[in-house]
Amino acid sequence: MAGGTRSGSLVRNLSKRVLILGGYGTFGSRIAQLLADRDDIQLIIAGHNRSRAESFASSLPGLAEGLRLERDSVNLPAQLKALHLDLLIHCAGPFQGQDYHVAEACIRSGIPYIDISDDRRFVCDFHRLSAEAERAGVTLVSGASSVPGLSSAVLRELRTEFGGIDAVEIDIAPAHRIARGLATVRAGFESLGREFPILRAGEWRETYTGDQLRKTRLAHPVGTRWVCNFDVPDLELWPRALPDLRHARFGTGVEPRTLQLGLAACARLARHNLPATQPWLARLGHRLAARWPGGSAHGGMQIHIGGRDRDGRPLGYRWQVLGLNGDGPWIPAAPAAALARKILDGNYQAPGARACWELLDLREILLEMNRFSIISACERIDTSSGTPLMPALQS
Structure with missing residues (x-):
C-alpha cells in the first residue's frame, strides 16, 4: 500500500x-x-x-x-x-x-x-x-x-433547440506535443484500412479508416488540421437516437501534416492487403511520433449539428472544446x-x-476540466447567406 x-x-x-x-x-x-x-x-x-x-x-x-x-x-x-x-x-x-x-x-x-x-x-x-x-x-x-460520453452530452444540451436534426459531424484533432499511450496508438494504427458503414444522404455506405483525407478548422490556437474517417460508436448511436438523421461522419488526425499523410498512405496500403498496420509498426510509429519535430501542444474537438428549428427553418450549431498547453x-x-x-x-x-x-x-x-487549460464554446451557425449548414456533409 x-x-x-x-x-x-x-x-x-x-x-x-x-x-x-x-x-x-x-x-x-x-x-x-x-x-x-x-x-x-x-x-x-x-x-x-x-x-x-x-x-x-x-x-x-x-x-x-x-x-x-x-x-x-x-x-x-x-x-x-x-x-x-x-x-x-x-x-x-x-x-x-x-x-x-x-x-x-x-x-x-x-x-x-x-x-x-x-x-x-x-x-x-x-x-x-x-x-x-x-x-x-x-x-x-x-x-x-470523448465519444460517446462527451459527444452525447453536447447533443443532450443542444437537442431542445431543434425540431429535427439531420446532420452531425465530429472531429478530434489531438495535440502533437503530448504523451501518447501505446494502446491508443495501436488501436488507431491497426484499424487503418478497415471498412465500416457510415450514414450518408440517408443511406448506409461503406468507407474505411483513413479514407476522405480533409481539412478541418478549429478555433485559435489550434487552427487548421488534417483529419480522415475513423470508426467510433457515435456513427451508430446518433442514428439510433435521431430518426431524422441523414448524415453522420467522424474524423480524426495527427500532426504534423507529414505524419497524417503517412497514416493515410498506410490505410491505402492496408486496403491492398499489404503489411502496413502490423503491431510492430504501431510500436515503431509510437516511438517515431514522440520524436517527430513540429506540431504543437494544442488540440481540440468540435461537433457540428445541423437541422431545423421548431418552425422548420435551417439551424446549426458548432460546439468546440480546446485543450491547450498539453492539457488535451x-x-x-x-x-x-x-x-x-x-x-x-x-x-x-x-x-x-x-x-x-x-x-x-x-x-x-x-x-x-476547470483546473486545466481547457476552454469550450458553442456558436450558432449563420444561415442568412443561404449556404448549407454543414458543407462537408452536404456535398
Missing part, C-alpha cells in the same frame, strides 16, 4: 473503494488524479505491472494502493470480490477486439463498472450484457470518454470521472448494461 498512514480496515469502512484497471496509463492516471480530490474515495491502481502501479499510487494525495491485476485473469471475479470494491473503471485498452471479460467479472462480483472504450462494436454491442446485469442488480456503462488528454478522462462521482454518490443507479449515451450533463463533464 502507498500514499497514506491510516489503517486499511478503517479506510475500507469509511471510503468508497475504486479500482482503476490500467490506472497508470495515459487516461487511467488522469481519471485517478481527478478523483483523488475526494477524501471519501480510496483509489486502487491496477495493471499488469505492479511496480508502475505502486509507483503511481504513491504519487497520489491521500491513501491509494497499487497492485498487479490482469484483465484476462481466469479467476478475475474472485479477485475483484476479495477487494471489496464500490466501483471498477476499466482503462486497460486497446478495446478493439477485446471481449467483455472484465464487465462480466463485475457482474459476478456485484461491482458497478465503467469503461472508456471508443470502439464501435465494443460499445454498441455492450447492451448484450444487460439482462445478466439487471438480474445481478449491477450498473455497467461503456464508452465514458484531460478531455477524454473527464466523462469517466464525472460518471464515477454520480455512481459513488448514488445519483446514478441503473442496473443493466448500456453505452454512455446522454447519461451526463455537459456541465458535469466541464466541471472536471
Whole structure:
C-alpha cells in the first residue's frame, strides 16, 4: 500500500473503494488524479505491472494502493470480490477486439463498472450484457470518454433547440506535443484500412479508416488540421437516437501534416492487403511520433449539428472544446470521472448494461476540466447567406 498512514480496515469502512484497471496509463492516471480530490474515495491502481502501479499510487494525495491485476485473469471475479470494491473503471485498452471479460467479472462480483472504450462494436454491442446485469442488480456503462460520453452530452444540451436534426459531424484533432499511450496508438494504427458503414444522404455506405483525407478548422490556437474517417460508436448511436438523421461522419488526425499523410498512405496500403498496420509498426510509429519535430501542444474537438428549428427553418450549431498547453488528454478522462462521482454518490443507479449515451450533463463533464487549460464554446451557425449548414456533409 502507498500514499497514506491510516489503517486499511478503517479506510475500507469509511471510503468508497475504486479500482482503476490500467490506472497508470495515459487516461487511467488522469481519471485517478481527478478523483483523488475526494477524501471519501480510496483509489486502487491496477495493471499488469505492479511496480508502475505502486509507483503511481504513491504519487497520489491521500491513501491509494497499487497492485498487479490482469484483465484476462481466469479467476478475475474472485479477485475483484476479495477487494471489496464500490466501483471498477476499466482503462486497460486497446478495446478493439477485446471481449467483455472484465464487465462480466463485475457482474459476478456485484461491482458497478465503467469503461472508456471508443470502439464501435465494443460499445454498441455492450447492451448484450444487460439482462445478466439487471438480474445481478449491477450498473455497467461503456464508452465514458470523448465519444460517446462527451459527444452525447453536447447533443443532450443542444437537442431542445431543434425540431429535427439531420446532420452531425465530429472531429478530434489531438495535440502533437503530448504523451501518447501505446494502446491508443495501436488501436488507431491497426484499424487503418478497415471498412465500416457510415450514414450518408440517408443511406448506409461503406468507407474505411483513413479514407476522405480533409481539412478541418478549429478555433485559435489550434487552427487548421488534417483529419480522415475513423470508426467510433457515435456513427451508430446518433442514428439510433435521431430518426431524422441523414448524415453522420467522424474524423480524426495527427500532426504534423507529414505524419497524417503517412497514416493515410498506410490505410491505402492496408486496403491492398499489404503489411502496413502490423503491431510492430504501431510500436515503431509510437516511438517515431514522440520524436517527430513540429506540431504543437494544442488540440481540440468540435461537433457540428445541423437541422431545423421548431418552425422548420435551417439551424446549426458548432460546439468546440480546446485543450491547450498539453492539457488535451484531460478531455477524454473527464466523462469517466464525472460518471464515477454520480455512481459513488448514488445519483446514478441503473442496473443493466448500456453505452454512455446522454447519461451526463455537459456541465458535469466541464466541471472536471476547470483546473486545466481547457476552454469550450458553442456558436450558432449563420444561415442568412443561404449556404448549407454543414458543407462537408452536404456535398
